[in-house]
Amino acid sequence: MSLKRTPLYNKHKEAGADVVEFFGWEMPMTYTKLSEEHEAVRRAAGLFDVSHMGEIYVEGKDSAVFMKKMFSNNLEKVADGAIAYGFFLNEKGGIVDDLLVYRRNENSYLCVVNASNTDKDDAWLRAHQEGFDISIDNRSDDIAEVAIQGPKAQEILQKVTDFDLDTLPFFHFKEDIVVAGVSCLISRTGYTGEDGFEIYFGNDDAQKVWDALFEAGEGVLKPVGLGCRDTLRFEAALPLYGNELGDDISPLEAGFGIFVDKEGTFIGSDVMRAQRAGELSRKLVGLELLDKGIARHGYPVYDENDKEIGFITTGYKSPSLDKVIANALIEKDGPSIDDIVYVGIRSKKAKAKVINKRYLHKNTKK
Amino acid sequence: MSNLFFTEEHEWVRVEGNKAYIGISNYAQSQLGDIVYVELPEMDDEVSVGDSVGVVESVKSASDLFTPVSGTIVEINEDLEDSPELLNEDAMANWIVAIELSEKEDLTSLMDEEDYKQFLGEDA
DSSP states (O other), rough: OOEEOOOOHHHHHHTOOOOEEEEEEEEEEESSSSSHHHHHHHHHHEEEOTTTTTEEEEESSSSSHHHHHHBBSEEESSOTEEEEEEEEEEETSSEEEEEEEEETTTTEEEEEEEEGGGGHHHHHHHHTTOOOEEEEOOOTTTTEEEEEEETTHHHHHHHSSSSSSGGOTTTEEEEEEEEEEEEEEEOOSSSSSSOOEEEEEEEEGHHHHHHOOOOOHHHHHHHEHHHHHHHHHTTTTTTBTTTBBBBTTTTTTTOOGGSSOSOOOOTHHHHHHHHHOOOOEEEEEEEEEEESSSTTTTTTETTSSSSSSEEEEEEEETTTOOSSSEEEEEETSSTTTTTTEEEETTEEEEEEEEESSOOSSSOOOO | OOSSSEEETTTTEEEEEEEEEEEOOOOHHHHHHEEEEEEEEOOEEEEEETEEEEEEESSSOOEEEEOSSSSEEEETTTTHHOTHHHHHHOOOOOOOEEEEEOOOOOGGGSHHHHHHHHHHHHHH
């Protein structure tokens, strides 16, 4: 199978990016050094090509009831022009995908899903559409997306649009906004813990938007790759599907119950209710390594009696904190804050302490 | 004949007497990016060609250091435990481990600097 390229592929190559395979896509991992790109987003601004993300429109007379059945969060409480984070759950309460739903109006929803799951999500929605008067339109191959993130993001984006960005609150979006002469959808969202925007437009306009943003942000804005996207989101306690979330992990175990409507009836809601009533076996905790080593995804975690109690979901030497930290999915009745655990790193067991997994204060706007 | 050799896994071997100092090439460090941790082997371990004698970890990944020679671990560069970034700063000057050679013939299968440059030309 040939790999997919975003319309910005040539831009990445020209910039000297290290382009790697990412779930069937050729994506930039780094342009210079991961740590420099990470710092650029925390201190100034970075621009990500995230055109690999999936965009699936659900529209029609029955779309509200259909989304209610499919999505874990309550979209009735979301105003037109606002966005909800949540999950498609399977019947066992595992996660098919985590996604943003952009509520355009009562009869039109845009689902922004993981690139790795776009085809699965599309099939999942179609498998449940019978009896609903809706259309499911997967427009992922036509839509490009960039994310401009960091404390200087608004200042830079404002230079190339007449739309007053101050009027756009966190987790809200606006369509038909002209950016550098191109009609775009802009949302104040991101995956870094910093303020910033995600901008959607047609593939053909991608290079124009990309160039205009760098011109506006000259000397400040850096192109940044998937490498720092992962370290940034991890420090901000944002989960990644395949790490903190998965087909066999419940959102309640992962600590994201606030995105699961307590009252609603949707696929998996009965399992969620049972888990809330006490049938929950695991929890996601933060760890700080006290011994040397890096705790990485998949490494086993042991308690003080050497009993295996879970595994690492993500771990890094945090560029912003200069400490080795990790998320671990462990037994619910296992160690809690300040307790000592051990991480199996190859043949050694490294001592670690359970800490709050909100490692970093988020700078997103209210 | 030069005493500096390279492997296809982008390691270098500098031979001094019966001892081989092993590090990673400049190409390897640039590919890895920010090196944040180096795991060293135990002193006096006996190792054979292809055994892991350490791990070099960047932010993104952990890469084994496979020894291209057999012998006994006689020195480890403990400076790297606290300052792994030394490998980024000067990969050729910072050895990771030294092995007392048990089979000098192991060296014959390695590349010299010129061959390695050619190899990089194909690889890069």
